[in-house]
Amino acid sequence: MANDFLQRVDGSPLQLKVLNSALQLFADKGYFNTSIPDLVAHSGVSIGSIYKHFGDKEGLARALMERLVEEIYQQQLAVVAEYGNAQSRYEALARWMCQLTLDYPTVMGFLLYARHQAFLPDSSSICSSRAFMLLRDVLAQGMLSGEVRKMDVMVAAAVGFGSVLRMMQLHLDGVLDRPLTVYFDEMIDAGWRALKS
Amino acid sequence: MANDFLQRVDGSPLQLKVLNSALQLFADKGYFNTSIPDLVAHSGVSIGSIYKHFGDKEGLARALMERLVEEIYQQQLAVVAEYGNAQSRYEALARWMCQLTLDYPTVMGFLLYARHQAFLPDSSSICSSRAFMLLRDVLAQGMLSGEVRKMDVMVAAAVGFGSVLRMMQLHLDGVLDRPLTVYFDEMIDAGWRALKS
DNA sequence: GTCTATACTCAGATAGAC
C-alpha cells in the first residue's frame, strides 16, 4: 500500500492524513487529475483545513515532495551505512531501489516519471536532488579506494544506476516477462562490469 | 526549435500546424498547463477546427503521440541501417539520442519524463513502445553474432541504453557541469564494457 | 471546412460560523 510510505515525517495527524492521501492520489492518478475535493473525500479532512495548512494546491505538492525526498534520502543513508565498500554498497542500493519499486509501485512511478517541473515550476527533478548525489558519492568513494575505475563520476553514476532505474521503469510499464527480482543478479553483474577497475 | 520536429508526418497543413503547436506547448509547459485557447493562439487555428479534426483534447494528444513514436522509430531505423555490427550500431544510436536531446531538449524532456498515462489512460510509456524494442533487438542481434555477451536482452538494453537515457536526463536537468558531448566517449565505453563478450 | 460566440462544468480558493 502506498499510504504508509511516509513514516517518520513530521506534522500533525491532520497534516499527515492529507499528505498521505495526496501521495496516494498523485501517484495513482497524477497531480492534475487529482482535485481538492478528491483530497477531501480521500483524507476526510475538510477543504478549509487543507488550505489553512498548505496555502494552496501547489503548496501541498511542495510539502509532499519535500518529505518524499527526505524520506528517500534517509533510507539511502541507512542502506549505505550497513556496508563498507563500494561494490556491496552499489548492490545494496540497487536492491533497495528494486524493493521500493515492488513495495510501492505507484509511488516509484510518480518519482521516476512525473515531470514535477510541470506543477512545481522552480523544482528540479527529484533524481538530480540529494538522493541521486548520494548514489554518485558512493561511486566516487569507490574510485578513491581503487574499487571503481577512474572515470567521470556522473558517467559512473549514470551507467551504474541508470540501468537499475531503467529496469524499474520497464517493470512498472509491464514490459518485463518475469518478476523484477529474477533480473537482479544479471543486472548488477553487468553494471559492475562497467564500473570495476 | 521544437516546431519542426515533426517532418514527414501526414496530415493537412492545418492539422500539422495544430500538431506542431501542441508538441511545442506540451513539451514546454506540459499537457495540463496547455489550454485549448493556448493552442488557438499559438497555432492560429480556430477552436472549432481543432475540435472538428481531433475530437477532443485527448484525441489531439493521441494523434500527436502516434506521430512522435512513428517519427522516432523511422529515425532509429535510418540510424541502424547505416551500420552493420552491434557495437557501431550501439554507438550510433547513443549518439543520435544525445543529438536529439541537444537539438530538441524540450521535446526529449517531454518524451523522457512525461507520464503519458496521466493524460492518455490506455497508452503505455513511449519507451516501452516499438522504439525501445528496436534498441533491444540491436543488442539481441549482437548476441547472435557473438559481439555481445549472452545475457537477458532486456537487461542488456537497460544497461546499454539506460545509462544514455540517464545522462540525457541529467543534461536536461542542468546537473552536468560540462556539455553533454564531452561525456559521450566515456559513457559509450562504460556501456560497452557491460555488454561486450 | 473554418470560424465566432456561447454554454456549461467544475476546480481552485475564500469567508465566516462554530
Added chain:
DNA sequence: GTCTATCTGAGTATAGAC
C-alpha cells in the same frame, strides 16, 4: 483550528453562421 457554504474564473466543448 476545523468545518460548511459559496464565489469566481478558467477551461472544455458545442451550436450554428458563413
